[in-house]
Amino acid sequence: MSQAAAIAQALVAAGLEPGQRVAVMGSGVLALLGWMGTLLAGGVELPIHPDLRGLPLRHAFETGRPMAMIADCGLIEHLEETPIPSHLFVHGRPADMVPRPGAQDLEPLLMAEASGPPERVILPSFPAAVLFTSGTSGPAKGALLPHRQLCMVADQVVEMTGLNAGDIVYCAYPLNHVAGKYMCVFAAMSMGARVVVEKRFDPGVWLSRIRQYRATLSMAHGPMLEMIHAQPETPHDGTHELRRMMCCPLPRAIGAAFERRFNLTGIEMWGMTEIGNPLWTRRDEPRPAGSCGRLLSDWYDMAICDPQTDEPVPQGKVGEILVRPKRSFTSLLGYLGQPEATLASWRNLWFHSGDLAYADDQGNVFYVDRLGDRIRRRAENISSTDIESAALHAPGVAEAAAVGVPSGFEGDDDIKLFVVPQAGARLDPEAVLRHMAKMLPHYMLPRYIEMLAALPRTPTNKVRKKLLRETAPGAKEWDRRRAGLRVETLYPRS
Template identity: 45%
Template structure:
């Protein structure tokens, strides 16, 4: 790993080196038992490159990937990158307007989707009026003829063009990963090859990953963490990755045991869901020794380590800037602290969010970061210069996270600034929720905010609505409407009707007031009402 100069931080060089070092070692193992060695994975990537090239993908193009977790997903990601193109994974739960927005933003030369998701993709493209070539893969049900045609077909039947791969540059854009928007649709974070490499390297160093390790990963591959902290980290070290289709708190310990995992990753709410499962006498009788997590909820951190016999390694970071802060591996647990800044790579300050002036140690302010090497953080938001300039003002990236650094250099996260909603490890766009709500008959305007859930550092969603005169709200009907418009995790738990929204002097909704008000006696709670989203969706189907 340390043999790579920063000018060589690209996936083509890393994959070639890994295949040369340990060609027959196991790399990826799916939930159904399919296993690929590094050499077999390399051959699959080369085959996929030929199919993508035959479908019109070339250097500096963009490929939208609508798929869940699978070995095919990983293969497509690397094949796209090794062609010199950029992959853009989209949440497979998206449909309708959300999917249309994502595809319009990416503006891909090709859309690749799992077979079962092709109808939603085709409908979104058709609505946008910008049909793109579509290729599908997987063992799902083959779509009917209305979703296929001259521009559609199985990826494996696209032919295979002869490919001369370009030599990649660390500054090249590897991926476009979505992050939440508050005053507009979700933004696309451009991730460079150097950035992806460094995140993987930091994960290897921070979690002490070696070739003897087995990762367990059930995090969705449209996120940064499973891609770079797990799969790319395994590529750097020769470790093995057991990749599950989806996370289940109930099955987590059984999957850890069945896969022989020695290391895994988590996010605060998911860690709490695991801890909330009934304790077993044999919870600690596994091969698992480490879990990297952001955050490691302070109220359960020590008990989680005891119960599962693991070391928790807390971090702080985000897609735009990787993971600048790690709890040093050799240091004992400090509940609530996300560790120390990796100062060989990053400059870090805590500033007054109104003035950008640095605040003294122990004072809460906004976290700002900038790199010490070229291309190791995102160059910006794809086709969104306004948001890029706003985030990078005064030559520092403004994270929107608040906390403090103590006199000994330990960093303590406190809260999020602004209107970002974080639910079950997903950043959620309040803007998207509001647009969907405002399309419901009788709603004049709305504001979505995060309110405290039963998990630390996690939100439930509250939707505040103002109705047109004479209109009355049926909350069940509104939730049914939102279920058609939004991904499952974006549907609010709470709904409250207000006479008007509190406003700033410039007329913008004062969401801080709505958050602070929280759940009141006038708030409708779909859980208390016994409304189950999955049952409701089945009834619609």
């Protein structure tokens, strides 16, 4: 805590006022110290995925407008086209590297004795973080979340998993993610438990890490679980101390087999960055196959409604999940700089999730699908606009439309990009992809690229993405996996 207090003192000395934002771009201990230091200083954390670059990175900074930034030195090169804050704190600068003008090395601060955190009044209603989440259209939205909501997220994990001081929590999520920072790390901290934070998820080493660190509780989204389950079986699959796994979701096709193989109990939930996790299965009750849980009725009201009318649908019928909190300051304060989007999401005083589901007579909810054009890939919500913007920067591209197509993992997408060449241009899909890799993180790169003479449009000129999603692959569809192009080769190691 003394190191976090030292960062807080440095931020205040740099002029940070309560409520101003601080960008934190790194992983592991640096990300945690930057988070805690920002909050101790009364600031609002703007956590940035360490792989973010190009247009999405610039959008995050232009939306968040941070007053200061804490960053790993190796990630600074991603900021070439990004408005860097005037106060930059850098970690890990090599001794032979010339420091950036105005940048301050973090190491001397972390080695010095801090007198304690600065005196700040911080109320539960105050904003604590801006987390980016994508919707059905436009670039990612910055959800401004209050302290009480993020404490609630951790409290719900403790209540629904039985997390206690004797647990060891294994976290393989990036720390700009609710799951990683608040459901794993913060929940563990709140109970005095230990936590293991990986820099990246790797299904090939997951079991060995669980055994090495004697983890007792962990979390994974559905595609991560399927990747783990696809690993070759070993005699050690069930010989570890992990007994509870938070799953979002536990894929129906492998769920029972996964639990048997790894000798654990899956605890499913459904939630969103903006509202927390209203639905959970109960660890001490039989779990209905395919259900994402029942409502935490002490915290929320919920309705399943017709997406067009907001009228409740009959039991067992599919509708949109609508949620509203029962306690103050336990949901987002708004989308940063987007009042219209905030109002639209809270239409008729309910938060509209954009997710379709139905409920049975016991209140168990079963997720069905998503509304709109959101792309969900490997636990990341991705804005199709970011992908299309990068494609349109590639030479010879006149139009572009990105959609999600089934990846083979439950509730997960591969990305398909449709492009229309400029008149007379001959596009090479690999060249387009390589150009996009300069502007996008790896998880936003399309797997498929297909050339079209024109994009299908409505009479009002909107791209008909539903039609594109349902279109069978054409003769001109290019598949980077079939072409033998590995994504990691597109990103030089720093």
